[in-house]
Amino acid sequence: MIYLDNAATTLRKPPEVIDAVVQAMNALGNSSRGTHAGSLKASRTVYEAREKLAGFFRCQRADHVVFTCNSTEALNTAINGTIDPRRHVITTDMEHNSVLRPLYRLAAEQRVELSFVTANRHGIIDYTDFEKLIRPNTQAIICTHASNLTGDMIDVARVGQVAKKHNIIFIVDASQTAGCFPIDMEAFGIDILCFTGHKGIMGPQGTGGMCMREGVKIRPWKVGGTGVQTYSKTQPDQLPALLEAGTLNGHGIAGLSAAVDYINSVGIEAIRDKEEMLTRRFYDGVSGIDGVTVYGGFTAKHRAPVVALNFRGYDSGAVSDELSETYGIATRPGAHCAPRMHQALGTTQQGAVRFSFGWFTDIHEIDAAVCAVKAL
Amino acid sequence: MIYLDNAATTLRKPPEVIDAVVQAMNALGNSSRGTHAGSLKASRTVYEAREKLAGFFRCQRADHVVFTCNSTEALNTAINGTIDPRRHVITTDMEHNSVLRPLYRLAAEQRVELSFVTANRHGIIDYTDFEKLIRPNTQAIICTHASNLTGDMIDVARVGQVAKKHNIIFIVDASQTAGCFPIDMEAFGIDILCFTGHKGIMGPQGTGGMCMREGVKIRPWKVGGTGVQTYSKTQPDQLPALLEAGTLNGHGIAGLSAAVDYINSVGIEAIRDKEEMLTRRFYDGVSGIDGVTVYGGFTAKHRAPVVALNFRGYDSGAVSDELSETYGIATRPGAHCAPRMHQALGTTQQGAVRFSFGWFTDIHEIDAAVCAVKAL
Numbered sequence: 001m002i003y004l005d006n007a008a009t010t011l012r013k014p015p016e017v018i019d020a021v022v023q024a025m026n027a028l029g030n031s032s033r034g035t036h037a038g039s040l041k042a043s044r045t046v047y048e049a050r051e052k053l054a055g056f057f058r059c060q061r062a063d064h065v066v067f068t069c070n071s072t073e074a075l076n077t078a079i080n081g082t083i084d085p086r087r088h089v090i091t092t093d094m095e096h097n098s099v100l101r102p103l104y105r106l107a108a109e110q111r112v113e114l115s116f117v118t119a120n121r122h123g124i125i126d127y128t129d130f131e132k133l134i135r136p137n138t139q140a141i142i143c144t145h146a147s148n149l150t151g152d153m154i155d156v157a158r159v160g161q162v163a164k165k166h167n168i169i170f171i172v173d174a175s176q177t178a179g180c181f182p183i184d185m186e187a188f189g190i191d192i193l194c195f196t197g198h199k200g201i202m203g204p205q206g207t208g209g210m211c212m213r214e215g216v217k218i219r220p221w222k223v224g225g226t227g228v229q230t231y232s233k234t235q236p237d238q239l240p241a242l243l244e245a246g247t248l249n250g251h252g253i254a255g256l257s258a259a260v261d262y263i264n265s266v267g268i269e270a271i272r273d274k275e276e277m278l279t280r281r282f283y284d285g286v287s288g289i290d291g292v293t294v295y296g297g298f299t300a301k302h303r304a305p306v307v308a309l310n311f312r313g314y315d316s317g318a319v320s321d322e323l324s325e326t327y328g329i330a331t332r333p334g335a336h337c338a339p340r341m342h343q344a345l346g347t348t349q350q351g352a353v354r355f356s357f358g359w360f361t362d363i364h365e366i367d368a369a370v371c372a373v374k375a376l
Numbered sequence: 377m378i379y380l381d382n383a384a385t386t387l388r389k390p391p392e393v394i395d396a397v398v399q400a401m402n403a404l405g406n407s408s409r410g411t412h413a414g415s416l417k418a419s420r421t422v423y424e425a426r427e428k429l430a431g432f433f434r435c436q437r438a439d440h441v442v443f444t445c446n447s448t449e450a451l452n453t454a455i456n457g458t459i460d461p462r463r464h465v466i467t468t469d470m471e472h473n474s475v476l477r478p479l480y481r482l483a484a485e486q487r488v489e490l491s492f493v494t495a496n497r498h499g500i501i502d503y504t505d506f507e508k509l510i511r512p513n514t515q516a517i518i519c520t521h522a523s524n525l526t527g528d529m530i531d532v533a534r535v536g537q538v539a540k541k542h543n544i545i546f547i548v549d550a551s552q553t554a555g556c557f558p559i560d561m562e563a564f565g566i567d568i569l570c571f572t573g574h575k576g577i578m579g580p581q582g583t584g585g586m587c588m589r590e591g592v593k594i595r596p597w598k599v600g601g602t603g604v605q606t607y608s609k610t611q612p613d614q615l616p617a618l619l620e621a622g623t624l625n626g627h628g629i630a631g632l633s634a635a636v637d638y639i640n641s642v643g644i645e646a647i648r649d650k651e652e653m654l655t656r657r658f659y660d661g662v663s664g665i666d667g668v669t670v671y672g673g674f675t676a677k678h679r680a681p682v683v684a685l686n687f688r689g690y691d692s693g694a695v696s697d698e699l700s701e702t703y704g705i706a707t708r709p710g711a712h713c714a715p716r717m718h719q720a721l722g723t724t725q726q727g728a729v730r731f732s733f734g735w736f737t738d739i740h741e742i743d744a745a746v747c748a749v750k751a752l
Binding site: 025104230 | 377379381384385387389393394397398401402403404405406409410411412413414415444445446447448449451452472473474475476477478480481572574580581582583598599600601602603606607609610611621622623624625626627628631693696697700705706707708709710711712713714715718724
């Protein structure tokens with residue numbers, strides 16, 4: 001199988017990641033629960049992972065790195081924990097349902113007002129819209145770092161400046177960029193960064209989290225046991241316990257920690273450069289083919305390693321199946337949980353065939369995929 | 377290390393569980409996302425796990441088995457998804473904070489009324505209280521299947537009859553019993569069973585879930601991408617997608633599935649019998665020692681494999697540390713996230729030293745622990 005569905009999950013993991021999970025499953029107790037050797041080993045493993053991720057994303061404090069089971073949980077926690085009733089939120093057409101559905105729910109139940117920075121028919125936004133949409137009751141800007149459908153990035157440093165100028169919370173969904181692109185929370189002005197562990201970071205499924213800027217106020221979402229302050233009727237105030245009820249996925253976090261080590265040993269710039277090279281090579285190979293429509297912009301300096309396309313009017317599911325069955329190429333068709341982006345691109349009926357690349361994608365796999373597209 | 381902290385997490389896993397996680401990390405795509413071989417393999421793995429768990433807990437429908445990252449998330453989802461403002465909930469003093477804190481929050485924010493079936497100074501409840509506490513606006517009974525502190529079980533079949541008679545929702549926290557004790561949702565009259573994967577089931581951390589009776593109405597809690605019905609602003613109505621936003625922990629679920637196979641191959645009655653034998657042997661060994669107070673009742677036919685005790689007035693943390701450092705015995709001290717149970721037992725200051733046993737606990741480890749307690 002030529003695996004070109006890395007934006008869904010990186011199927012190929014560094015062997016170090018799998019080894020770390022195995023070691024953890026043989027040795028870890030429950031972190032933050034008791035002080036015997038197994039429990040302490042779990043606590044240390046989890047804390048080291050916090051420290052590594054804080055360094056990786058330039059989060060000021062390791063104890064402000066909070067673990068969740070995926071970025072959807074992180075986004076639900078961030079959105080429900082910060083937005084107050086009747087306040088206003090600015091987001092974009094480029095968002096995934098993991099941002100949109102929590103916001104739609106707040107709009108329906110808490111009278112939260114939503115404004116969208118619109119994408120044009122190429123899926124591109126106008127940055128000046130962010131500032132134009134600000135109202136007196138605007139509480140937050142929430143946006144993705146890169147579209148999961150087209151791979152186009154949002155210059156979050158630029159958006160962060162607008163948020164800072166107007167003193168509003170800035171939440172970024174880094175599901176498609178964490179591990180693919182260097183992220184600097186401080187330089188980008190990000191208040192809450194939500195990430196997943198099993199995509200670009202190449203860690204296990206069941207991992208993810210959020211990095212918080214010091215001083216950001218947040219209410220807990222999931223509540224329960226924390227191993228500390230048992231007699232309080234509410235969650236402990238301090239991070240990370242405030243947002244981490246129940247037993248952490250210590251086994252997965254051990255793998256995530258090894259994945260960050262792996263990326264640091266290779267260098268995230270090297271990963272970004274390779275993935276962008278692969279993306280460009282694929283784009284160059286397919287964009288001139290008669291009957292193929294490629295979505296998104298390919299003029300920006302950087303992009304996530306994703307190319308979405310369609311063949312004339314063919315159903316994207318049928319095309320993806322053909323690629324899989326005849327050519328052994330794994331892609332993803334359909335709507336990709338990005339409804340507003342499909343509306344912008346005019347592909348709500350057809351969906352799109354998404355090719356997404358990763359660190360372990362080989363250049364020959366790209367060429368084989370280009371050949372398959374040509375043959376189709 | 378003599379590991380007697382299995383109620384926190386079963387540190388020793390069947391080798392089959394670890395093998396299944398490794399295989400999954402080498403082969404699984406993202407379940408319910410696309411139709412290529414990697415994605416289908418993930419979807420099949422997850423669906424097989426649902427089927428096995430449905431059989432294991434006697435849940436009527438495999439698609440009513442929902443995966444979460446731990447039982448705390450399952451309990452938050454069950455409690456927040458079913459209880460309406462100003463309704464009344466009956467629970468017990470035996471609960472863990474994963475039940476109490478979600479309920480306290482509903483009481484504070486939604487005017488939900490709470491009543492507690494109280495535990496006496498031995499930690500034992502009176503079953504007739506459940507029916508006595510019912511009011512016209514009672515919506516649910518929520519209780520644990522066994523105290524995580526004393527190991528005393530609640531006869532949930534008996535409570536389930538009360539719930540059924542009064543047509544109220546019955547939610548059970550099986551964190552301490554799933555995998556240790558046969559659970560039959562239908563026979564016990566359970567509407568929502570919340571479980572964790574990493575304790576008695578001996579699966580990976582980061583796994584757990586809830587089994588729903590057909591027809592139980594629930595609102596989604598975490599919302600986001602589901603891979604289906606992208607254009608709906610709300611979660612899809614059908615289970616399990618209604619309650620499963622974001623990428624599932626496919627790697628962990630593969631391990632959980634193998635863990636259920638392992639338990640089925642051994643036989644859950646065999647596990648229960650061994651664990652109860654170990655518990656009884658330890659209890660018999662320590663209960664007569666001068667200065668040792670054992671908490672809970674030891675007259676019931678069945679109990680969870682837990683014994684909590686204290687040495688005169690010594691701080692439980694100091695005792696647990698001594699057991700760990702001098703004798704290499706891993707136990708858990710402190711308050712165990714069970715505040716009302718400590719209040720009932722009169723141990724809020726001292727906490728308690730909890731010894732908890734598992735399928736891989738050896739009888740010689742029990743004897744060594746009894747000797748250590750005697751020596752102390």
